[in-house]
Amino acid sequence: MRILQTLIFSFLLVASSAQAQTYPAYTEVYVNDFADLLPPDVESDIRARLKELREKRDIEFTVVTIHSMTDYGHEGPIEPFATGLFNDWGVGNADRNDGVMMLVAVRDRHMRIEVGSGYGFQKDLAMKEIIEGAILPQFKKDNYAEGISRGVDEVIHDLTGYWPGEYDATKTERAFNAIQRFLDWLGAWIYAILAPFLLIPIRLYFRWKRNKPRHCLRDGTKMIRLDEDADDARLNTGQIMEETLKSVDYDVWQCPRCDHLKIETYRSWFTSYGACPQCNFRTVEADTTVLRSATKSSEGLKRIDYHCLHCGHEYSEERSIPRITESSSSSGSFGGGSSSGGGASGSW
Numbered sequence: 001m002r003i004l005q006t007l008i009f010s011f012l013l014v015a016s017s018a019q020a021q022t023y024p025a026y027t028e029v030y031v032n033d034f035a036d037l038l039p040p041d042v043e044s045d046i047r048a049r050l051k052e053l054r055e056k057r058d059i060e061f062t063v064v065t066i067h068s069m070t071d072y073g074h075e076g077p078i079e080p081f082a083t084g085l086f087n088d089w090g091v092g093n094a095d096r097n098d099g100v101m102m103l104v105a106v107r108d109r110h111m112r113i114e115v116g117s118g119y120g121f122q123k124d125l126a127m128k129e130i131i132e133g134a135i136l137p138q139f140k141k142d143n144y145a146e147g148i149s150r151g152v153d154e155v156i157h158d159l160t161g162y163w164p165g166e167y168d169a170t171k172t173e174r175a176f177n178a179i180q181r182f183l184d185w186l187g188a189w190i191y192a193i194l195a196p197f198l199l200i201p202i203r204l205y206f207r208w209k210r211n212k213p214r215h216c217l218r219d220g221t222k223m224i225r226l227d228e229d230a231d232d233a234r235l236n237t238g239q240i241m242e243e244t245l246k247s248v249d250y251d252v253w254q255c256p257r258c259d260h261l262k263i264e265t266y267r268s269w270f271t272s273y274g275a276c277p278q279c280n281f282r283t284v285e286a287d288t289t290v291l292r293s294a295t296k297s298s299e300g301l302k303r304i305d306y307h308c309l310h311c312g313h314e315y316s317e318e319r320s321i322p323r324i325t326e327s328s329s330s331s332g333s334f335g336g337g338s339s340s341g342g343g344a345s346g347s348w
Ligand SMILES: [Zn+2]
Pocket: 216, 217, 218, 219, 220, 221, 255, 256, 257, 258, 259, 260
C-alpha cells in the first residue's frame, strides 16, 4: 500500500512537471502588453518614459501584462513566475543587475514589481508602497492603464529621484512642475469628492421616474410592479437571459383589476454584451483572436468571434490591426541582468 502511494505520488509529480513552464517572448524591451490593458496613446506615453529612463540613466525598466500565468503552465503565486520571467528575458545591465519589471497578470488579479539582484532587498518596501498607494486603488476600479501609468512614474521617481521629463530640468522648472502636479492632484480630489454630489439629483430623478406609480391604460387602476421572481414568469427567454447577464433590466407592471401588463426596458450603460442580429436581444459576447500581429512593414489581422448566449447564433468578422509606426516600435534587447527575487507583489 505504501509503495503504491509513493508510486502514485511520484507519478503525479512527474505529470505536473511535464506540463512545462514557458515564458512569453518579448517583442520589445519597454512595453509588452499581451493582455491588451493599455490604449495605444497610454502605451506609447509609457514607452516614451521608459525609453527616456534608459537613455538618461541607463536603467532597463520593462512593463509586461499577461492574461494569466496558467497560459504559460504556471500554477501558484506570482513571485517565482516573475523572477523566472525576469531572468528568462535578462532584464537590466548584466554587471549592475539594476533592471526592473512590472508584471500584471490581470485574470489572476496579481501583480509584481520585480527588481534586479543589484538592489538586494533595498527596494522591497518602496515598491510595496507604490503598489499599494498608486497602483492597486486604480486596479480595484478596473483602471488598469491609469494604475500602470502612475506606478511607472512612481517607480522612476523612486529609482532616480526625478519624474519623467525632468532629468535635465532646472531647479525652478522642477519646483514649478511640482506645484503643477500638486494642483492636478488637488483638482482630482475635489472632483472625486464633488462629482457624487452633482450626480445625486440626476440619480434621484431617474429613480423617481422609474418608481413613480403607473396607472392602467384601460381602467386607470394603480398598477403593481412585480418582483424579480414574479416578473420572470411574464418575460420571454431572451429577456430573462438579458436580466441574467445584466445587459438589460425589465420592470413588469401589472393591473390588479384587468391583468393588463406594461413591460419597461432599462438598458445597462455599462455592459460588454452586444445586440444579436438574429434574435435582437443584448446577449452577444465577443472574443478576439489575433491571427497575425502587426509589424512595422505590414498590418495585422484579428478575428472577432461573436456568440449569442440566447439563440446560439454565431458569426465572426475579421479586422485589420494598424501597422506599428516607426516611433512606437522599439526592438532591441535586454542587457542580460538577473533577479534573485527582490521586489514586491500585490493582489486586488
Ligand atoms: Zn386595468
